[in-house]
Amino acid sequence: MNSKKYTSPLLLVGGGADEIDVQYVANFTAPDPFLFLGHKGERIVVVSSLELGRAQRVSPPLTPVSPDDLDLPKGKRRDLGRQAVALLRQRGLSAVGVSSACPVGLVRYLESAGIKVTVRQEPVMPGRLCKEASEIKALRKIQRTTAKAMQTAVDLIRSSEIGADGKLFVEGEVLTSERVRAHVEMLLIRENAQGDELIVAGGDQAVDPHERGTGPLYAHAPIVLDIFPRDRASGYWGDMTRTVLRGKPSPEQRKLYRTVLDAQKQALSLVAPGVSGKEIHQRVCDVFEAAGYETGLEDGVPQGFIHSTGHGLGLQIHEAPSVSPAGGPLEPGQVITIEPGLYYRGIGGVRIEDSVVVTEKGSSILATSPKVFVL
Numbered sequence: 001m002n003s004k005k006y007t008s009p010l011l012l013v014g015g016g017a018d019e020i021d022v023q024y025v026a027n028f029t030a031p032d033p034f035l036f037l038g039h040k041g042e043r044i045v046v047v048s049s050l051e052l053g054r055a056q057r058v059s060p061p062l063t064p065v066s067p068d069d070l071d072l073p074k075g076k077r078r079d080l081g082r083q084a085v086a087l088l089r090q091r092g093l094s095a096v097g098v099s100s101a102c103p104v105g106l107v108r109y110l111e112s113a114g115i116k117v118t119v120r121q122e123p124v125m126p127g128r129l130c131k132e133a134s135e136i137k138a139l140r141k142i143q144r145t146t147a148k149a150m151q152t153a154v155d156l157i158r159s160s161e162i163g164a165d166g167k168l169f170v171e172g173e174v175l176t177s178e179r180v181r182a183h184v185e186m187l188l189i190r191e192n193a194q195g196d197e198l199i200v201a202g203g204d205q206a207v208d209p210h211e212r213g214t215g216p217l218y219a220h221a222p223i224v225l226d227i228f229p230r231d232r233a234s235g236y237w238g239d240m241t242r243t244v245l246r247g248k249p250s251p252e253q254r255k256l257y258r259t260v261l262d263a264q265k266q267a268l269s270l271v272a273p274g275v276s277g278k279e280i281h282q283r284v285c286d287v288f289e290a291a292g293y294e295t296g297l298e299d300g301v302p303q304g305f306i307h308s309t310g311h312g313l314g315l316q317i318h319e320a321p322s323v324s325p326a327g328g329p330l331e332p333g334q335v336i337t338i339e340p341g342l343y344y345r346g347i348g349g350v351r352i353e354d355s356v357v358v359t360e361k362g363s364s365i366l367a368t369s370p371k372v373f374v375l
Contacts, residue, residue: 004024004025004125004127005126005127006025006038006124006125006126006127007097007120007124008038008039008040008041008097009037009038009039009088009091009093009095009096009097010036010037010038010039010096010097010098010120010124011035011036011037011084011088011096011097011098011102012035012036012037012038012098012099012102012124013033013034013035013036013080013101013102013103013106014026014028014029014030014033014034014035014036014045015029015030015031015032015033015034016033016103017033017099017101017102017103018036018099018101018102018124020128020315020316021099021124021125021128022036023235023315024125024127024128024315025038025043025125026043026045026058026062027058027059027060028045028054028055028058028062029235030047030051030054032048033080034046034047034048034051035080035083035084035087037087037088037091037096039091039093042063043060043062043063044062044063044064044065044087044091045062045063045064045065046065046066046067046070046083046087047064047065047066048066048067048078049066049068051064052064052066065087067083070082070083070086070087070090071086072086080106081105081106081109081110082109084106084109084110084115085109085110085113085115088110088115093115094114094115094116095115095116095117095118096110096115096116096117096118097117097118097119097120097124098117098118098119098120099119099120099124100119100120100121102119107119123320128314128315128319129312129320129321129331129333129334130331130332130333130334131314131333131334131335131357132333135236135314136333136335136357136366138231138234138236139236139237139238139313139314139335139355139357139366140366140367141231141234141236142193142229142230142231142234142236142237142238143238143239143240143355143366143367144366144367145188145191145193145229145231145238146227146228146229146238146239146240146367146369147240147367147368147369148187148191149184149187149188149191149193149195149227149229150225150227150240150242150369151369151370152183152184152187153180153183153184153200153225153227154225154242154244154370154372154375156170156175156180156183157175157180157217157223157244157246157375158244158246158375160175160217160246162219162246162247166218166219166220167216167217167218167219168216168217168218168219168246174216175216175217176214176215176216176217177200177201177202177205177212177213177214177215177217178200178214178215180200180217180225181198181200181212181213184198184200184227185198188229191229192231192232192233193229193230193231193232193238194229194230194232195227195228195229195230197212197228198212198226198227198228198229199211199212199213199224199225199226199227199241200212200213200217200223200224200225201213201223201224201349202217202218202221202222202223202224202348203218203221203222203348204345204346204348206222206223206224206243206343206348206349206350206351207301207303207343207344207345207348207349208343208349209224209306209307209341209343209349209351217246219246219247219248220245220246220247220248220249220250221245221247221348222243222244222245222249222253222256222257222347222348222349222350222373223243223244223245223246224241224243224349224350224351225241225242225243225244226239226240226241226351226353227239227240227241228240228317230317235315236314236315237313237314237315237316237317238313238355238366238367239313239317239337239339239353239355240353240354240355240367240369241339241341241351241352241353242352242353242369242371242372243257243260243349243350243351243352243373244372244373244374244375245257245373245374245375246375247374248374249373249374250347252347253347253348253350254373255291256293256342256344256347256348256350257350257373259287259288259291259293259342260340260341260342260350260351260352261352261371262287263283263284263287263288263340264284264338264339264340264352264353264354266283266284266287267280267281267283267284267309267310267323267338267340268338268354268356268363268365270283271330271336271338271356271358271362271363272330272358272359272361272362272363273329273330273331273332273358273359273360273361274329274330275329275330276327276328276329276330277309277310277321277322277323277324277326277327277328277330277336278324278325278326278327278328280309280310280323280327280338281308281309281323281324281325281327282325284305284309284340285305287340288304288305288340288342293305293342298345301345302343303343303344303345304342304343304344305340305341305342306341306343307341308322308323308324308325308327309323309324309338309339309340310322310323310324310336310337310338310339310353311323311336311337312334312335312336313335313336313337313355314335321334321336323336323337323338330358331358332358332359332360333357333358334357334358335355335356335357335358335366336355336356336358337353337354337355337356338353338354338355338356339351339352339353339354340352352371354366354368355367
């Protein structure tokens, strides 16, 4: 793929320190650490005999090498340092670049063998920042699955009945955060996706943005649903958040939701090439400030708008670029989330999130899902 360029020679550890970069450039993963060497357009992987067959079927083609091909002594063939030195010498290389995540032990072993090692501080796969058409297609696919999972969670909560004690019930049983998560996870399994650490947090639990949520869900309180699954086939992630309430919201809760929704709409409208993540984040802050919402500590607990507006999305759930005070200009092909939120104890948390791709003239939402607060 044309954008998957790097400065060669480059040595990476797949299935370990550089797993995502190797997956990106080689389209290959393995459960155990293995070596990747990129040099003059050739993509070489050193893998065990168990992985040779899979490596030989990768497209575009790889050059698979087994430890046996490196003439290593028995008992030392699994040693990555020895493999690396043997491979580099076999290819006539006396210098190599590695990522800043490369294990110190491997770097020192290479240097002890007379190999000059350059640790590259910049991203070794800069092409990951701007997605190609095939990557955007994969991201749209998993985001459609995310939207489907979101709908099944919302429908389950909508079907619940309100008990005398305010708890939600479905088919006579208390509806809990765990039950909603399990419901979503079953759908994701059927869609060949994996969803870990999904958030179903109600009431004051949702005031902590990364609280997964536990126990019974209650009526008349906002419930934050944050679903971020990984497609098992492509490795790309989806990310979507909705906030719902079963019952009757208070005026404060209605205002909180309307304000977050307005902030998200304004932020989405700004996404375009050349617009910085900093500008988008500042617009959200301006909307919240104009509505009278302050951010700070209350009884030692952070409240208000306590996170960035968004992040990059791809082979990692959180990657560059940033939509925050440190965010730079956006470029076509970048995929980001827009997820403003407000959190106050006694009122609850509200977060609304969509994932978008930056286009030549603006942006495009990867997949849509209704934004309905009161169920």
